Every structure is written in structure tokens, then in C-alpha cells.
Amino acid sequence: MINILLEMLSYPFLVRAIMVGLLVSLCASLLGVSLVLKRFSMIGDGLSHVGFGALAIASVANIAPLTLAIPVCIAASFLLLRMSESTRIKGDAAIAMLSAGALAIGVMVVSMTTGMNTDVYNYMFGSILSLSKADASLSIALSIVVLVLFALFYPRLFAVTFDESFSRATGIPTRAYNAALATLASVTVVLGMRMMGALLISSLIIFPVLTAMRVGKRYLSVTLLSAAVAVLGFVLGMVVSYVYEAPSGASIVCVNIVLFLIFAIAGAIRNAITKK
């Protein structure tokens, strides 16, 4: 295992990909705690599809992909937030519509112009090879910003996650914090999308926290465990992907499924023991 890791680290492009992947996984798993507990999991999924549409258009129009995708995703995240708050339209149905729509528009734009090339394929299913040096530095910088902001907002994110109506009633600007959460999630989704693919990026947000919740019972412990699970899942996933020459995104998700099952069994055993 150590030997394989060392061998992987001897390739500069893999080192770059692992750096970016680790940071993005950390961001996703930490934001995921709030998103999942606020019942916003679907927003992550919606964002990845909007991100795909934006990246497809950027690649056709020859714009740097991140400079278009990040603002578009942030705008979409505000829209998705509004949709999920609205009681008049069914929020979940509206999100599903928006995400399918964005995906379809992306596919149409590409197939009518350049045709389905490897770039587009990579955005769909993820590839570590698609990461240029400039992209990597930008991704690393942005994920560090997300991590720092997450840490600084931690008490506030807890409050609006646990009980938004209480926070709002006691004078906390909950809308601003929801918007901050959506913005951070958008940046994370776009950064992680090239590695994980539009179809799998939301699993980085959802799996680690659900796995951590099998065992953790306090917010801080769930947050820290979620981060640890994300890092472990990412490293093991990359090793699996390297050894079996499998796509990185799918490998990471499969490792996360195994981790989830292990934690679920451990949690069940612990509950059975403590009840006796």
C-alpha cells in the first residue's frame, strides 16, 4: 500500500491531482454536514448539473472553464435556495427540473458544435488528467479559502443548520449565512467536478457526513469524522483507481460505499451494546 502510494507520488500530475482532490474532498465533506442536515443534499446534485452545463458552454466558447462555471453555479445556488424555501412550487421537483434542464442544454450545445469530445466526457465522469497546472493552483487556493471561511463561520453554520427559525427570531441574519453556505458549496462543486465528474461530485458532499453520523453523536465529532472519512475515502479511492486503472470518481464513490457500510455496522453494534 505504502509502496503504491510512493509510486503514485512520483508522477507530478498525480501529486497535483491528489493535492487538489484532498482539499476539495475536505471542503465538500465539511460543507456536507450542514447541507445534509439542512435537507439541502439535492442542491449539491443540482449544482453539479448546472456546473456541467456551464463547463460545456465554456469549452465550446473557448472561455477558461472555471471563470464561467463558478459564477454561474453561485447564481444557480441562490436560485436553488429560493426554490427549496418556497412553499408554493414543490422545491424538490423544481430542483430536479433545473438540474436536468442544465444538463440537457450542456449536451445540446456540445453536440451541435464540437461534438461529444473527451473534455465533455471528462466533465461527466471525471478524470484526474484534465487538471492543468494553472487550474491546480487556482483550485488549491480556492479550496483553502473555503476551508478558512468554513472554520470562521462554524458557530454560525451550526446555529442556522440546527434551527433556522430560532436563529432568525433572535436576530441572526440567516439568509446571509444560507447564501454564504450556498456560495461555498458552489465553488466546491465546480472545483471537484473535473475530478469526480458531474454525476458523482454530490457524493463527496453526502457520503462522508452520512458515514460519520452512523458513529458520531455530537456536531463537532460528526464534523471532524466526516473530514477524516472524506480524506480516507479519497486516498483509498485514488489507490484503487491507480491499481485497477478505473475512473477516479467511481473508485472514490465505491470506497465511500464500503466505508459507509463499515461505519453503519460499527454503529449498530455499539448501539446494541449500550442498550443492554
Added chain:
Amino acid sequence: MSLIQIQNAAFRYDGKEVVSELNFTIERGDYLCIVGENGSGKSTLIKGLLGLKAPHNGTITFGEGLTARQIGYLPQQKESQRDFPASVQEVVLSGTLNSLGFRPFYTRRQKKNALTQIDRVGMLPLKNTPFRELSGGQQQRALLARALAATQTLLILDEPISSLDPVAAADMYHLIEEINRNHGVTIVMVSHDPHAAAHEAGKVLHLENRQLFSGSAAAYRKSEIGKRFLGGESR
């Protein structure tokens, strides 16, 4: 001047008027119980008092320097809180957030305040217990502590005993009364149970899409409307 003065206020919900002709005051140290059937406008009025909903008619005036940050709130419990991973201490600490200003993290002052409030509701031995593993009564106590951590001025309690068994409900009433009497915290409690209003609170506001009664609990017990809703009770 009163803490809160409501003059001729009316509220709409989804374009329809749900409650109107509201005229009452909340004084410092009051224990006011708002009663009425489901759909009588209680929840809408609460939103108005919390500043989450503006009256479409009339006025709500805060006096004595009262601000939104000095109103603590015990909301009805939500489904999503049932499986939420958080300890009692984490929950109560989040109540002190409004005193944080621009500082990113809780200081010793907030942590001490949280522990004081946990102790006040008798939950100190359970401070590290996960919220979701508490009984219904204990959860309500923890949420009451959180509201107290936010403010010592005015607490709005939305159906605080609706999901509790009789023993836990009696405990909760006792605790609320104690907080009101010994610590001078103004209480506004919403309930669908007129008996609770008549025997626990000092003042009663009875709603049925308009104000049916507003006055002292003693007067409520003697009034026509009070007698009707309290049944054959003659206390």
C-alpha cells in the same frame, strides 16, 4: 411604557386575513398566555412579535429599548431535529450567538452563560448527552436553556408542552413559572389549552381570528368566554 404595544394590528397569510383587531400590551415581567384553536392566528401573531412578519394593518411597537436580539424563542420542534447530532451544550451555546458581534468564535463569556442556563433548567449532568437521546421533556428544557442563553428579557414559547406527558408538562410549567417569578423574565406562551392559560399565566389573550378576550387570568376565569372554554370549572 410597555415592552410591546400592539395597536389595531391585523395579519395576512397567503393573502388572506387570519387575525385582526388585535389590541393589547405586554409589560415587563408579564406571564401572558395566548390561547385559541388551531388556525385561530396564534402562530401568525408569534411571527409578528418576533419581527418575522409585518402586520398589514396597525402597529407593533417595541418599548423600553427592546430589540429583536432580546427576544428568546422556543419554537415548536421540527422533524429534522429528531436525528440531529449535537450535544446539549452545543445546542445551548448556539443561543448565545447573538451576543458574539463580529467575533468568529464563542468566548469564555458565552460558554459560561450557556453552562449557567443549562444548570438553571436542571440539565447540568446531561450537558454532554446527545440532544436526540433526550426525552421529550429534557429536549424542551434544553431548548428553554438555549432561549435563556439568548436573552433574559422576553421569551416567546410556542406550545412548549404539546408533545409532553403530564408529568413532564407539569415540570415544564413549574420551570417556566420559576423563571418568570424569580428571574423577572417576561413570558409569552402560546397554547391551545385554555386551562393552562387560566391557571398558569397571569394574563390571557384568547384568539379566534380576532381578539375574544384580553386581560388577567382571574378575569378570564370569571368571564363568559372563559367559562365557556374552561367548561363547568368554578375555581
